[in-house]
Amino acid sequence: MNLLLSQLQPYPFERLKALFAGVTPNPALRPISLGIGEPKHATPSLVTDALTASATALPSGLAVYPATSGEPALRRACADWLQRRYGLSLDATTQVLPVNGTREALFAFAQTVVDPTRTGGARVVCPNPFYQIYEGAALLAGAQPHYVASDPARNFAVAWDTVPDAVWAQTQLLYVCSPGNPTGAVMPLDEWARLFALSDRFGFVIASDECYSEIYFRDEPPLGGLEAAARLGRTDFKNLLMFTSLSKRSNVPGLRSGFVAGDARLVQPFLLYRTYHGGAMSPVVQAASVAAWNDEAHVRDNREQYRAKFAQVTPVLEAVLDVRLPDAGFYLWAGVPPAWQGDDAAFARALWAQYNVTVLPGRFLAREVHGVNPGAGRIRMALVADTAECLEAAQRVARFAAEAQP
Numbered sequence: 041m042n043l044l045l046s047q048l049q050p051y052p053f054e055r056l057k058a059l060f061a062g063v064t065p066n067p068a069l070r071p072i073s074l075g076i077g078e079p080k081h082a083t084p085s086l087v088t089d090a091l092t093a094s095a096t097a098l099p100s101g102l103a104v105y106p107a108t109s110g111e112p113a114l115r116r117a118c119a120d121w122l123q124r125r126y127g128l129s130l131d132a133t134t135q136v137l138p139v140n141g142t143r144e145a146l147f148a149f150a151q152t153v154v155d156p157t158r159t160g161g162a163r164v165v166c167p168n169p170f171y172q173i174y175e176g177a178a179l180l181a182g183a184q185p186h187y188v189a190s191d192p193a194r195n196f197a198v199a200w201d202t203v204p205d206a207v208w209a210q211t212q213l214l215y216v217c218s219p220g221n222p223t224g225a226v227m228p229l230d231e232w233a234r235l236f237a238l239s240d241r242f243g244f245v246i247a248s249d250e251c252y253s254e255i256y257f258r259d260e261p262p263l264g265g266l267e268a269a270a271r272l273g274r275t276d277f278k279n280l281l282m283f284t285s286l287s288k289r290s291n292v293p294g295l296r297s298g299f300v301a302g303d304a305r306l307v308q309p310f311l312l313y314r315t316y317h318g319g320a321m322s323p324v325v326q327a328a329s330v331a332a333w334n335d336e337a338h339v340r341d342n343r344e345q346y347r348a349k350f351a352q353v354t355p356v357l358e359a360v361l362d363v364r365l366p367d368a369g370f371y372l373w374a375g376v377p378p379a380w381q382g383d384d385a386a387f388a389r390a391l392w393a394q395y396n397v398t399v400l401p402g403r404f405l406a407r408e409v410h411g412v413n414p415g416a417g418r419i420r421m422a423l424v425a426d427t428a429e430c431l432e433a434a435q436r437v438a439r440f441a442a443e444a445q446p
């Protein structure tokens with residue numbers, strides 16, 4: 041067996057199951073989960089229609105292997121979306137590549153980029169808390185993750201300045217998540233400029249995970265990594281690849297569709313890797329993806345649904361918890377009341393027992409570094425269900441937070 045597998049950590053939801061083991065939730069209340077970040081708004085019919093139409097229209101469509109590089113129509117639709125959303129002109133053939141959702145792509149990209157044999161070892165830098173795939177990708181590529189805490193005092197900006205030069209010197213890949221999961225923080229242009237300067241100095245590649253980019257609460261849409269690069273005159277997107285997805289934008293996590301775009305010198309070896317790995321997208325999924333990327337009306341409607349929901353739910357929780365409307369995404373990242381002395385796991389367990397509401401303890405989404413877990417004392421609440429259900433959950437959480445003692 042691959043010995044590196046033994047370094048993988050249990051997934052947050054496995055840890056949640058263990059935390060709740062032996063506890064019976066209050067049977068008088070129906071269960072509500074704010075645990076998993078799985079979109080629950082309706083999938084737009086234009087996507088399901090395209091899916092079924094292409095499945096029936098393809099005479100021998102399923103009798104041929106799709107190309108790993110994707111159909112030209114899909115790459116064009118992705119490039120056109122980049123143009124409309126960010127004002128960018130990318131070459132659809134050399135700078136864009138479809139992927140089967142960003143999860144697999146974020147993982148596979150580390151296997152493409154990291155050279156574990158390099159003298160001094162390989163490092164992969166990522167935020168803390170973070171999406172756990174970055175860590176597994178780094179470990180299975182033979183690299184050591186270096187976790188960089190997000191700072192609650194600065195709107196959860198990741199404290200990149202704390203990374204020593206000696207670590208940057210070994211870094212081969214940096215994961216950026218903007219808008220962030222779980223914090224919802226969007227990285228501003230000056231931070232991008234600092235990271236690009238570090239990338240130029242130390243030669244590492246930046247993987248920019250942007251799958252929450254279309255769910256936002258300010259007037260201005262979140263700045264994208266490629267957009268930041270272009271604004272700073274880096275029109276070749278040197279050492280930068282962005283990862284985006286239809287899962288959250290179009291409420292299709294089951295479709296498994298996204299794409300990467302950026303530096304052609306990264307896209308080309310990634311395509312090579314994927315050809316061997318088997319990363320081609322089904323033609324049926326490609327047809328549905330073209331329909332989804334080409335339509336913005338459903339995305340605006342989806343965003344309005346989240347805005348209305350967050351406008352109702354956030355004030356209920358703000359009254360009793362350290363929480364506020366994030367820049368973007370569909371999570372609330374809340375501090376537990378002081379009485380719990382930072383024990384987010386105990387808070388989540390007691391909340392489940394007494395009010396039958398599932399939230400994710402923040403410590404499960406982060407790693408302890410020098411004795412500090414930057415997720416400790418916080419909980420993540422995914423507001424993915426409909427407004428009425430999220431509101432009921434928030435009212436229960438608020439009651440619990442106001443009354444319950446550890």
Ligand SMILES: Cc1ncc(COP(=O)(O)O)c(C=O)c1O
Pocket residue numbers: 077140141142143144171217220221249251284285286287288293297298
């Ligand atoms: C930060 C982040 N990146 C990537 C993903 C993967 O999404 P998908 O594979 O559906 O594109 C998720 C899913 O929850 C996520 O939270």
